[in-house]
Amino acid sequence: MNPSFRPAPAISSLIWMTPAQCQVIEAAGTTAYRLASGPGGWVERLGDDVIISYKQDTARDEMAAGLASWCAKAGWQPVRVFHRHMPIKNADRISPVLHSGDATLPLTTVVTEAGIRYGLDIGASYSHGLFLDQRLNRAKLHSLKPKRVLNTFAYTCSFSVVAALAGAETVSVDLSRKSLDRGRENFKLNRIDESRHSFIADDTMELLAQQAARGERFDAIVLDPPTFSRSKTGRRWQVEDHFEDLLDAALAVAAPKCSILLSTNCTKLDPTALERRARWCAKGKRRSADYVKLGTPVDFPPGHGSSTLWMMLR
Ligand SMILES: C[S@@+](CC[C@H](N)C(=O)[O-])C[C@H]1O[C@@H](n2cnc3c(N)ncnc32)[C@H](O)[C@@H]1O
Structure with a gap:
């Protein structure tokens, strides 16, 4: 040298x-x-x-x-x-x-x-309980003051907590009973009376179908699925392949002017790809919407944090 x-x-x-x-x-x-x-x-x-x-x-x-x-x-x-x-x-x-x-x-x-x-x-191996990159989306949900919120893939129910504090009735669904129990603890920590809130341990797709059949409607819906998952019956879920099915099922329970948060960690789905797919679903269901990209909080530089998009139905 x-x-x-x-x-x-x-x-x-x-x-x-x-x-x-x-x-x-x-x-x-x-x-x-x-x-x-x-x-x-x-x-x-x-x-x-x-x-x-x-x-x-x-x-x-x-x-x-x-x-x-x-x-x-x-x-x-x-x-x-x-x-x-x-x-x-x-x-x-x-x-x-x-x-x-x-x-x-x-x-x-x-x-x-x-x-x-x-x-x-802090001892949990998967996540400690709060996805910090969702801070702006939690603030947005709070500012919308929705009346009825469906929080799918709810994990520890942070979105349900902010919605409840803004006055909403909430339904939280997650396959993991343990995560929902942690969600209930978060409600208690914030002195929220549970009487207007339900915590359902079930598969999101199954719950969406049941809610649609019962004619239930929500004015805010959170869709933040994992990249890969299995349903209760072992059916394989992959966000890239099943995103449209999920959004279509959510649109069936979306009230007029419903705000839907779409969020994913899948690197192949950036906010622009999410918007393209959401527009396709909206067209298929004859719904029109505005799309809002909030980006990530200041402590998440570009390339870090989930891709997210708000679909604001008209
Ligand atoms: C990315 S986390 C969601 C984070 C949550 N939105 C938050 O901000 O705290 C994914 C969650 O989806 C749940 N999950 C995975 N597959 C599911 C399914 N098929 N139906 C319902 N929940 C599921 C997992 O148990 C996990 O809690």
């Missing part, structure tokens, strides 16, 4: 929030947000704690070093830091590992978003 040749120093592709940007988020009553995002992983602040989610050890070490200098700059120290490995196969996921802090503290914690309380389980 030419002795005068020196490789250029590696430039990190991690994007960190500035402490000033974080102060703006916190001033809005939010204690759970991303601190950094990059191709090898991301860093989330969850109240007093931080989770570093990483694909490879080098990315983990880079984020850990970045977090130390970020904290020195911001004058803030997390109570605990967890490291969470994100293997290629979801089935290989394991619980986050405590890297620093008190091991006797509980793994459950409560964070706020716009002052709304959500219970998290």
Whole structure:
């Protein structure tokens, strides 16, 4: 090698929030947000704690070093830091590992978003309980003040909680009874009386068919399916192939002027592709709509976070 040749120093592709940007988020009553995002992983602040989610050890070490200098700059120290490995196969996921802090503290914690309380389980291997990239969509649903909301693939029911706090009656459906129970806990955390809210452990497609047969109508519907899934009966679901079936079934229970949130993590479906498919379904069902792309919150740089689109029926 030419002795005068020196490789250029590696430039990190991690994007960190500035402490000033974080102060703006916190001033809005939010204690759970991303601190950094990059191709090898991301860093989330969850109240007093931080989770570093990483694909490879080098990315983990880079984020850990970045977090130390970020904290020195911001004058803030997390109570605990967890490291969470994100293997290629979801089935290989394991619980986050405590890297620093008190091991006797509980793994459950409560964070706020716009002052709304959500219970998290830091020890969970899949997700801690709140998808932080949906912050703008939760705020939008709240601002719509819908009367009747159907939250499909509801997980821990965060969309139902904001809708209920805005005065809506809600129906939350998810295959996982355990996730719905966590949703109920979120209702309790926010002192919401459950009497106008139902939590149904079922397959979304089956529930949509039942609701349509009963003539039920909703004025907001959340469709945020996983990329892959299996129905109760073992039928394979793939969002790319079944998106139109899902939206068609949702349109059958959509009241006039219903607002439908379409959301996916499938990289092949960006918001423009979602809009193209939604327009096709609307045409087939003779419904007209306006389409609104909110994008992702400031702590999710381009290429990070779900693709989402609001279909506002006329
Ligand atoms: C991406 S998460 C939804 C996140 C949720 N919208 C939120 O923002 O918190 C996907 C959820 O869909 C549920 N699920 C998967 N297949 C399903 C099906 N066929 N019917 C109903 N729920 C299903 C999973 O149990 C999981 O909770």
